[in-house]
Amino acid sequence: LLLDIFNRIDPARIRGGAERLDQALESGLLEVASQLSPAAIRQPLRLVDLKNHVGRALANLGNARAARTQLDAARAILRPAKVHRHPAIPALLNTLAFTHSLDGHPDKVLGILQEALPLSLELHGKDSPQTLAIQLRLFEAYRDLGHFDLALALVEQVVAITKPAGPRLQRQASTALLQLGTVHLLMGHPEASLRFLQEAQDLLATLGDPDDTVLLATRSNLGAALTDNDRAPEAAALLEDTLQRNTRVFGPSHVTTLRCMINLSAARKASGDLPAALALAEEALRVARSIRKDDHPDVITALANVANLHLDLNRTEVAIPMLEEALRLSHATRRQDHPETLGISRMLGSAILMSGDLTRAKNVLTDVVTRMAKAFGEESPETTDTMSELAMAYQMTGNFPEADRLQQRVLAMGRKWNEPNLRKMIAYLHNAALTRGRLGQWDDAIALQEECVQLNRKRFPAGHRDVLVAEATLGQFQCAAGHVAQGLARLEKVLEGQRALGEPGKPQAAVTARNIAVIRLDQAVSASAWPAVAEALLAWTEARPDEFWPWCQLLVVESHLGRAEAFQRVVLGAARDRVVARAAQHAVGARARLHRVVALARIDRVRAVARDHHVVARARDDRVRLR
Numbered sequence: 001l002l003l004d005i006f007n008r009i010d011p012a013r014i015r016g017g018a019e020r021l022d023q024a025l026e027s028g029l030l031e032v033a034s035q036l037s038p039a040a041i042r043q044p045l046r047l048v049d050l051k052n053h054v055g056r057a058l059a060n061l062g063n064a065r066a067a068r069t070q071l072d073a074a075r076a077i078l079r080p081a082k083v084h085r086h087p088a089i090p091a092l093l094n095t096l097a098f099t100h101s102l103d104g105h106p107d108k109v110l111g112i113l114q115e116a117l118p119l120s121l122e123l124h125g126k127d128s129p130q131t132l133a134i135q136l137r138l139f140e141a142y143r144d145l146g147h148f149d150l151a152l153a154l155v156e157q158v159v160a161i162t163k164p165a166g167p168r169l170q171r172q173a174s175t176a177l178l179q180l181g182t183v184h185l186l187m188g189h190p191e192a193s194l195r196f197l198q199e200a201q202d203l204l205a206t207l208g209d210p211d212d213t214v215l216l217a218t219r220s221n222l223g224a225a226l227t228d229n230d231r232a233p234e235a236a237a238l239l240e241d242t243l244q245r246n247t248r249v250f251g252p253s254h255v256t257t258l259r260c261m262i263n264l265s266a267a268r269k270a271s272g273d274l275p276a277a278l279a280l281a282e283e284a285l286r287v288a289r290s291i292r293k294d295d296h297p298d299v300i301t302a303l304a305n306v307a308n309l310h311l312d313l314n315r316t317e318v319a320i321p322m323l324e325e326a327l328r329l330s331h332a333t334r335r336q337d338h339p340e341t342l343g344i345s346r347m348l349g350s351a352i353l354m355s356g357d358l359t360r361a362k363n364v365l366t367d368v369v370t371r372m373a374k375a376f377g378e379e380s381p382e383t384t385d386t387m388s389e390l391a392m393a394y395q396m397t398g399n400f401p402e403a404d405r406l407q408q409r410v411l412a413m414g415r416k417w418n419e420p421n422l423r424k425m426i427a428y429l430h431n432a433a434l435t436r437g438r439l440g441q442w443d444d445a446i447a448l449q450e451e452c453v454q455l456n457r458k459r460f461p462a463g464h465r466d467v468l469v470a471e472a473t474l475g476q477f478q479c480a481a482g483h484v485a486q487g488l489a490r491l492e493k494v495l496e497g498q499r500a501l502g503e504p505g506k507p508q509a510a511v512t513a514r515n516i517a518v519i520r521l522d523q524a525v526s527a528s529a530w531p532a533v534a535e536a537l538l539a540w541t542e543a544r545p546d547e548f549w550p551w552c553q554l555l556v557v558e559s560h561l562g563r564a565e566a567f568q569r570v571v572l573g574a575a576r577d578r579v580v581a582r583a584a585q586h587a588v589g590a591r592a593r594l595h596r597v598v599a600l601a602r603i604d605r606v607r608a609v610a611r612d613h614h615v616v617a618r619a620r621d622d623r624v625r626l627r
Helices: 002-008 019-035 044-060 064-081 088-102 106-124 129-144 148-186 190-205 213-228 232-250 255-270 274-291 297-312 316-333 339-355 358-376 381-396 400-416 422-438 442-459 465-480 484-500 503-523 527-543 549-561 564-574 580-587 591-609 613-626
Strands: none
Touching: 044 064, 044 088, 064 088, 088 106, 088 129, 106 129, 129 148, 148 190, 148 213, 190 213, 213 232, 213 255, 232 255, 255 274, 255 297, 274 297, 297 316, 297 339, 316 339, 339 358, 339 381, 358 381, 381 400, 381 422, 400 422, 422 442, 422 465, 442 465, 465 484, 465 503, 484 503, 503 527
């Protein structure tokens, strides 16, 4: 009777997700199991099946220790009987491996399954559900250990067996496609991942259960794949619905719910809503710590995600300690060249780079590049990404030749990928163009940035803010190369597009307005150019009213133009700034003294920000001399 009940109920799918129901079922299972012994049953080997079912139920409820107790008891029954090839043994070993995967020990999982798989092949055959379940669990162990090539080969083999079998193995085929899509996602192949996950979802949809556990896991990973394919709004909508279903089916404190929360946080980050992404990531970290040990991979991943979002918000002082803690925990439970460990190390190097500690950042990133090249190969996406970060470190320290050498290698490797990642290639091209510009090789910089613009247009619709930023950079390069008319025309067009975006476009519009003003100021060799300069400076002050320099320049320009009313408006506008206000008080009605007043304001600015008393004294002497 108990075996029949277990065959009909999946304990992981308790409706309502109430924790007390989980606890009641768990205590009931333990009570039943404790009352059963080989003496209480006519066929002791049947007790092995029963204890395996009890162990699997407890594992599904997350109680790995109680599950292993039942499984050890089942193995103890088999030892006196000297039964080495009982049909239940492969399933028992698979369940035992599952308990170790819950505790985050993929090395133990691998050892157990390497014993279980040959036995299952001998007893049940290669296309039996038992053998396929062991192979899929073995895939997870390879994946968690970072052996993506072995994981990929194994899951492709399972797909080749299950798909042609039709309805008989439809569920196993769906699970295999889910895992195939997941490993492609981890390997940086977003388009392939999306294709396999959509196929898995379509197969599972025919089963008719919208709350099917495999379907919910598929939808969660499908959301992650949509995010990586630059479809963040679509991903967020799918993941919000999936999170509600997960919460209803599994409860708020379950690993499946946790992973969906992490994916939804990534989708919100990709949509630009960083505060919402951070709030969700922090909730995921709280859930992970409530159901896992501190050194469990789920906790480490959640901790790294929160740190990464603080990094996106330029909070390096918060992100760096969190990443150091995540790296310490990862070193304690994983090998040094594990993909997650290397990923956290790379994130830490980026955070240190942002904090301004350039020497330490270079040392960390150089070490990560070396280890990633050994683990994944020199031309892998992981190594390429980290090498790009290292090139940025060299660029920031002024070593442009070394930065350029690394960036050219990065571009060459990125172009070799079978499935180029547009987001990454855009970043690589942009950084390489900036370095060539710093080296004065403007023709090369323009060619690289033009390619960057084309990829942005391919990735985003016309008028998207990222397309406009790429266009603005190209305009600056053209001006620097001497094609001023062409570059200014492009920048003016970009400024119109950024203003059309409204509030989201304001920060970029301010930068573009500043660049136009600076270029026009540099090119103002005749009186006819001053009105255009004044217009550009005014656009800058409207976007950034608290900046000091454009107000001073605008005061100078308006004094040249002799437009009294405009000059008075500029003075009143400049009075918003604490330092410029002093210049404005002297400037009203005294345009002849304007240049002296601007100089005095600049000296006051130096005195206001200088901490060194020698600098302050020198600024005071300059002020006296100028008066």
